[in-house]
Amino acid sequence: MKSSVLKYRETGIAWQDKQHKELFDRLSALSSVIEGRRAEDGEWLEEFLKTIDFLDEYVAVHFYEEERAMVGSGYPDSDLHMERHHLFIEEMAHLRRDIEASEATTDIAVSTSRRMVEWLVDHICVMDKDLAAYIK
Ligand SMILES: [Fe+2]
């Protein structure tokens, strides 16, 4: 993803921006997996789920780091921010169960990755930027 595209998402906190960039890079990789799908043998699904696994783990680490910064700084909106993190993790788990339980289609995969990108962009532009402004 081009740096100019990422610019408006920057919070100005180096570790946070670095982790956000990693998340978007992985989401780009997820799109590539879907675009390069080999639907007949289902290999794309295996790769898709592997990338989702990585994202799950990385998101957990990233949220933990942000939550540590909230607690350490006495950030006043930490309850709401943490609740949003928690809801995102739950939503991802739900989407994953749907994908695994259903006849997985690339349409579902596309909507899942879009939903993740939209959520992250909204979250970073509002809540993460607010947190960053507080801890700067
Ligand atoms: Fe974040």
Ligand SMILES: [Fe+2]
């Ligand atoms: Fe956050």
